[in-house]
Each structure stands twice: as structure tokens, then as C-alpha cells.
Amino acid sequence: GIQVEQSPPDLILQEGANSTLRCNFSDSVNNLQWFHQNPWGQLINLFYIPSGTKQNGRLSATTVATERYSLLYISSSQTTDSGVYFCAVLNTGTASKLTFGTGTRLQVTL
Amino acid sequence: NAGVMQNPRHLVRRRGQEARLRCSPMKGHSHVYWYRQLPEEGLKFMVYLQKENIIDESGMPKERFSAEFPKEGPSILRIQQVVRGDSAAYFCASSPSGANVLTFGAGSRLTVL
Numbered sequence: 001g002i003q004v005e006q007s008p009p010d011l012i013l014q015e016g017a018n019s020t021l022r023c024n025f026s027d028s029v030n031n032l033q034w035f036h037q038n039p040w041g042q043l044i045n046l047f048y049i050p051s052g053t054k055q056n057g058r059l060s061a062t063t064v065a066t067e068r069y070s071l072l073y074i075s076s077s078q079t080t081d082s083g084v085y086f087c088a089v090l091n092t093g094t095a096s097k098l099t100f101g102t103g104t105r106l107q108v109t110l
Numbered sequence: 111n112a113g114v115m116q117n118p119r120h121l122v123r124r125r126g127q128e129a130r131l132r133c134s135p136m137k138g139h140s141h142v143y144w145y146r147q148l149p150e151e152g153l154k155f156m157v158y159l160q161k162e163n164i165i166d167e168s169g170m171p172k173e174r175f176s177a178e179f180p181k182e183g184p185s186i187l188r189i190q191q192v193v194r195g196d197s198a199a200y201f202c203a204s205s206p207s208g209a210n211v212l213t214f215g216a217g218s219r220l221t222v223l
């Protein structure tokens with residue numbers, strides 16, 4: 001099946017810093033989503049971005065489908081950004097199996 | 111729109127008991143997915159259902175686990191004779207169609223004593 005790798009696995013930032021999270025995938029996809037799992041375990045959908053660039057406030061994401069990677073940018077980080085960020089992809093031709101990466105654990109400190 | 115509703119949020123069972131987890135999809139969504147998250151891991155696909163049909167259950171353990179999505183009412187994930195290794199967070203997601211954006215519920219956290 002498709003492989004999804006995320007980097008870095010762990011990240012510690014001081015409040016106000018910027019960061020880039022990366023998601024590499026091994027096959028063509030027709031769906032890519034970024035999620036934030038907060039410290040209470042809730043999974044929040046950040047972006048649906050199978051290709052192109054999107055922005056939502058301090059967050060933006062870019063997917064280059066032909067090169068099989070996606071980037072999530074967090075600017076001016078806040079302590080509420082802490083948690084685990086997951087990339088998940090739907091392999092072209094499979095209508096059901098959203099495959100998750102192992103996540104990037106982000107801690108934002110004061 | 112209340113989103114994807116899961117209950118219970120927390121469930122404690124003793125080994126050998128049954129666990130039933132319920133999921134009501136978003137209004138207008140007819141596709142339901144169940145995922146399991148073991149501690150410190152990512153989410154793993156279990157099963158994909160449409161109303162009254164199981165479309166893909168390739169991620170479900172062959173024994174003790176079953177899922178349904180009846181014509182009326184929520185989707186149910188049922189775990190019989192639970193063991194400690196079943197302790198995990200179980201997430202439900204829904205979508206309006208199979209290849210669309212998935213919206214996840216808050217999860218049900220099962221603890222097996």
C-alpha cells in the first residue's frame with residue numbers, strides 16, 4: 001500500500017516562530033488532508049489539498065502532487081498550536097482507505 | 111450542523127465484556143469510516159460503510175470486531191470479548207461520497223481493564 005512519511009517527528013518552537021512540516025507519499029493521490037490532533041485528542045481538519053496552495057489565517061499548505069509531497073506552514077506559532085499534525089492521503093483508485101502518516105508532534109513554548 | 115457525533119466519549123470495560131461504539135455522521139453524509147488509534151501512533155483504517163452495506167472491511171480484525179450502518183440510526187462498531195490490546199481511541203469519520211473530504215468525530219476512548 002501507499003507509504004506516508006512525515007518529518008520532523010518532533011518539533012519544539014518558541015512562541016512566535018515559524019515552522020514547516022513535510023509529508024512525503026509514495027504513490028499518486030486524489031485526496032490529501034492535514035489534521036491537527038490537539039492535546040485533548042480531538043482531530044481537527046485543517047486543509048483538504050490534493051494539489052496547489054491554500055491559506056487559512058496563520059496556516060498554509062502546498063501540495064506538489066507530481067513530486068509526491070505536501071508542506072504545512074505555521075507562522076507566528078502560538079501555544080494553542082501544540083499537538084500532533086497528521087497528513088493523510090487517499091491513494092488514486094482506492095475510494096476508502098485514507099492512509100495516515102505517523103505525525104509531527106509540535107510543542108510551542110512561551 | 112452538529113458534525114460527526116460519537117458516543118460514548120469514554121468507555122471502560124473489563125476483559126471479556128462487549129464494547130459498542132456509536133457514530134452519527136454529519137447531516138447529508140452517507141459514507142462512514144472507522145479508524146483506530148493506538149497510543150502514540152497514527153490512525154489506522156478499519157472499515158468503510160454505506161447505508162446497509164460494508165464496502166471495505168480490510169482493516170478490521172477477523173475475529174471479535176464487527177460494524178454496521180443500518181438504514182435508520184447510527185453506525186455501530188462492536189467489539190466482543192474485549193482484551194487489553196483493544197484499548198485505543200476509535201474515530202469515526204463521514205463524507206458525502208467515497209473520495210471526498212472526511213470529517214472526523216471526537217473519538218471514543220476505550221480502556222480495557
